Amino acid sequence: MPPERRSFGARRVVLMVVAAVAAVSIGLVGFSVGRLSTINNPTPSNTSAEAGFARDMQVHHLQGVELAMIIRDRTDDAPTRLLGYDIATTQAQQAGQLYGWLVEWDLRQAGPEPEMTWMTRPGRSDEAHGHTDGAHTPGERMPGLATDEQIAELSAADGVEAERIFLTLMIAHHQGAVDMAVAVEDRASNTSILSFAQAVIVSQKSEIDLMESMLADRQP
Amino acid sequence: MTPTPPASPSGSSGNLTVKQQRAAQRAVKLEEYHRQQKRSSRNRRIGLIVGITAAVAVIGLLVTSIVLTPKTASYSAGGDGAEIEGVETFENTSNHVETAVNYPQTPPAGGEHNPMWLNCGVYTEPVPNENAVHSLEHGAIWVTYDPSISDAELSTLKAALPSSYVILSPFEDLPSPIVLSGWNTQLQVDAADDPRVVEYLEEYWKSNDVPEPGASCTGALDAPGKA
Numbered sequence: 001m002p003p004e005r006r007s008f009g010a011r012r013v014v015l016m017v018v019a020a021v022a023a024v025s026i027g028l029v030g031f032s033v034g035r036l037s038t039i040n041n042p043t044p045s046n047t048s049a050e051a052g053f054a055r056d057m058q059v060h061h062l063q064g065v066e067l068a069m070i071i072r073d074r075t076d077d078a079p080t081r082l083l084g085y086d087i088a089t090t091q092a093q094q095a096g097q098l099y100g101w102l103v104e105w106d107l108r109q110a111g112p113e114p115e116m117t118w119m120t121r122p123g124r125s126d127e128a129h130g131h132t133d134g135a136h137t138p139g140e141r142m143p144g145l146a147t148d149e150q151i152a153e154l155s156a157a158d159g160v161e162a163e164r165i166f167l168t169l170m171i172a173h174h175q176g177a178v179d180m181a182v183a184v185e186d187r188a189s190n191t192s193i194l195s196f197a198q199a200v201i202v203s204q205k206s207e208i209d210l211m212e213s214m215l216a217d218r219q220p
Numbered sequence: 221m222t223p224t225p226p227a228s229p230s231g232s233s234g235n236l237t238v239k240q241q242r243a244a245q246r247a248v249k250l251e252e253y254h255r256q257q258k259r260s261s262r263n264r265r266i267g268l269i270v271g272i273t274a275a276v277a278v279i280g281l282l283v284t285s286i287v288l289t290p291k292t293a294s295y296s297a298g299g300d301g302a303e304i305e306g307v308e309t310f311e312n313t314s315n316h317v318e319t320a321v322n323y324p325q326t327p328p329a330g331g332e333h334n335p336m337w338l339n340c341g342v343y344t345e346p347v348p349n350e351n352a353v354h355s356l357e358h359g360a361i362w363v364t365y366d367p368s369i370s371d372a373e374l375s376t377l378k379a380a381l382p383s384s385y386v387i388l389s390p391f392e393d394l395p396s397p398i399v400l401s402g403w404n405t406q407l408q409v410d411a412a413d414d415p416r417v418v419e420y421l422e423e424y425w426k427s428n429d430v431p432e433p434g435a436s437c438t439g440a441l442d443a444p445g446k447a
Contacts, residue, residue: 025274025275025278028278028279028281028282029278029281031282031285032278032281032282032284032285033281033285034285035285035286035289036281036284036285036288036289038289039288039289042289059383059384062384062436062438063438065436065438065439066436066438066439069439070439095434096434099426099433099434103428108422108423108425109425109426109427110382110421110422110425110426112422115382115383148341148447
């Protein structure tokens with residue numbers, strides 16, 4: 001007697017079990033592939049270079065906004081005011097991107113460790129050369145940041161004198177931002193941060209060239 | 221039914237007896253049955269191996285995907301909506317007024333305020349409430365201390381604070397030696413090294429829940445006593 005005649009009901013149960021197992025397997029495979037697809041772009045952790053950069057570069061950029069807004073009040077020179085407008089709007093927008101990424105990563109704006117700690121850790125290129133120290137000395141100021149005294153000096157000056165102070169401060173400020181962007185490229189793997197850092201490096205380097213020529217034109 | 225020879229007639233079949241023919245037929249049937257049995261047992265074995273391999277592969281993939289991918293962030297302190305002992309919350313309005321305001325909280329933790337926000341930073345003198353409250357609306361934390369606290373205590377407090385989006389100022393007649401205020405939130409502590417200071421900053425500093433997150437804390441009013 002053929003078995004299918006003997007147990008038609010059992011055969012149906014077997015089919016249902018096979019279908020259920022297949023459905024669960026497909027679900028598990030889908031879940032796993034979904035998880036694995038994030039491997040090259042993981043959500044940054046609270047002490048990652050990405051998170052540290054996103055926090056510290058906001059501080060850096062927002063001081064850039066502050067300096068750029070001051071010079072717009074301190075001079076009537078159209079090219080300098082336009083440069084200030086460009087820097088203020090760009091850096092405010094970029095600071096907002098960094099703020100938003102931290103929110104998206106479910107991280108707080110306040111880090112669990114002091115500012116710039118991420119950059120004191122060795123990067124991939126340091127490790128490749130057997131170095132254990134990072135690109136930043138613990139406790140030192142953020143690179144390129146103007147001091148309160150320098151900001152007061154800029155705020156008190158006007159005309160071409162204010163322009164010279166502004167350009168000098170902003171060249172150093174941009175150089176510091178480029179250093180931080182280069183450091184994060186050597187430490188991060190998140191694609192949003194990497195493309196942000198690359199954009200900062202390219203655009204601020206070219207603005208440094210522009211500001212150096214503007215500063216040369218304004219020498220007494 | 222007349223049995224027919226199962227295979228094409230060979231030269232010798234004509235010579236076989238009926239008995240012999242039946243025996244030969246039986247032998248062929250038996251052989252066929254054995255072949256079928258062998259085939260089905262092989263199929264079952266293949267099925268079993270494929271099934272086990274697939275199960276192992278799926279489980280392996282699942283385990284790999286969980287082991288290799290990072291865990292989501294977790295916090296010892298702070299976190300979204302974290303409960304920090306002693307934090308009070310309020311409901312305040314946020315209109316602009318040019319007059320003095322009588323605030324329900326001391327120090328003020330939100331409410332009507334001056335159009336000019338107070339620039340963030342360290343102040344050695346009391347600052348105008350109406351301007352400081354505007355900075356809270358932008359996500360700053362206003363850290364106030366009783367003028368009677370020691371210099372060492374003030375240094376400890378300063379060391380715990382972020383470099384931006386913080387106003388530090390003395391404040392007369394505080395309900396406790398140190399009070400941290402954000403928009404609609406407040407924490408009173410007795411000492412600067414209270415671990416809740418850091419927890420409070422982690423939860424509320426530059427919060428996304430203030431009326432104007434991301435708005436500036438520079439470029440407006442420098443009150444007297446800004447260090």
